[in-house]
Amino acid sequence: MIPLTSRFSEILEQRGVLLHFKRGDLIYGLDDPNDMIYWIKKGRVKLSYLDETGRKLALDIFGEGQLFGELSLTQVDKRELLAEALESTEVVAADRNRLLDQAKRDPRLMFEILNLIGSRSRSVQHKLEDMAFKDLPTRLARVLLHLSDTHGHHTPQGLQIDCRLTHQDLADLIGATRTNVTMMLSMFYSNGLLKKGRYITITDERQLREKGYGHKEQLN
């Protein structure tokens, strides 16, 4: 999770526009103009790639206080990702040109932008490493742990991921089929790693972390 830095939040509050989205609304789609950066005030947003045949790979699910659309701050004309509201969501949208104009006169803001983009770049690198080196159960364990960092809260039963996730959402996040995810989740439930419910709860974090260190037997 990238916390919203102080300069950024000031600027967004001064210059941003509040927008509301319903569950399932598209905030931006592929090839939309790359002219805004967004800060999530409330709700959750899924960022995904879509290939030419309509298959989806979800990059991440962001929550309250997180920024997305940050590549609009570099020289890119069109969006290469989709952003969808996973629930009722409020975002503050700021114009990239106004932000960059401001950043010219404000090196601190510029460094914050630089670090944001660097940090996102590294998280895409980590996802690429997972896709290359980790098998599906390991990827599923890792994505659940990652989601619990951003969306988790402790309950008497364990670490609950406060984000309604379908099996397809999880499949999109790890590049698997829905059927595979259903199978792996059953395994995790019966091994006592997770507890089923309206939200997924991690009941044995230590064992899930161990699973998250696994490797692919063989590169495909």
Place this chain on the structure above:
Amino acid sequence: MIPLTSRFSEILEQRGVLLHFKRGDLIYGLDDPNDMIYWIKKGRVKLSYLDETGRKLALDIFGEGQLFGELSLTQVDKRELLAEALESTEVVAADRNRLLDQAKRDPRLMFEILNLIGSRSRSVQHKLEDMAFKDLPTRLARVLLHLSDTHGHHTPQGLQIDCRLTHQDLADLIGATRTNVTMMLSMFYSNGLLKKGRYITITDERQLREKGYGHKEQLN
């Protein structure tokens, strides 16, 4: 390929240190301090991830005029990639702190840095999409076309990739085994897409591009 922008090249020429590496030398390794950015004056450099068990996924092979190590310009302490010289290589190395100090007073340089990091971030995203959506022959076709953009030159036989590549190098670039790459290359040779030699030559670019649009039959 990211061309070296004018401000960057001025600064590097004024403030950089020339370093020489032999084929196989490590320029930096995992967990090395993240304190320099490099510009390739001559030669070729392979950037790779290494997982805990020593398996490698190569991100890209850079050549003359290209920059690497750019994430040192954001808040990262340690290298998360390896950089190896693939042949006798000369690089100009510049201290990240001096560059960033300069960038504070020079918004044009800062924008160039921002765009460089954004552009690299997108190329990692594209690699991730390939790993998720494309099968191995498609990934091989795409990586050969990509390498020909950076390292290719036209000859009477076709587009020659001026970079000595072992089957293992190609396997590392697409997340495959060496055996798989050998098999696929034989197929490409016998279909007349490529010509064998000291360097690989793309003899039928159109057909290779068509191959590069293929998809994975089924997510794994």
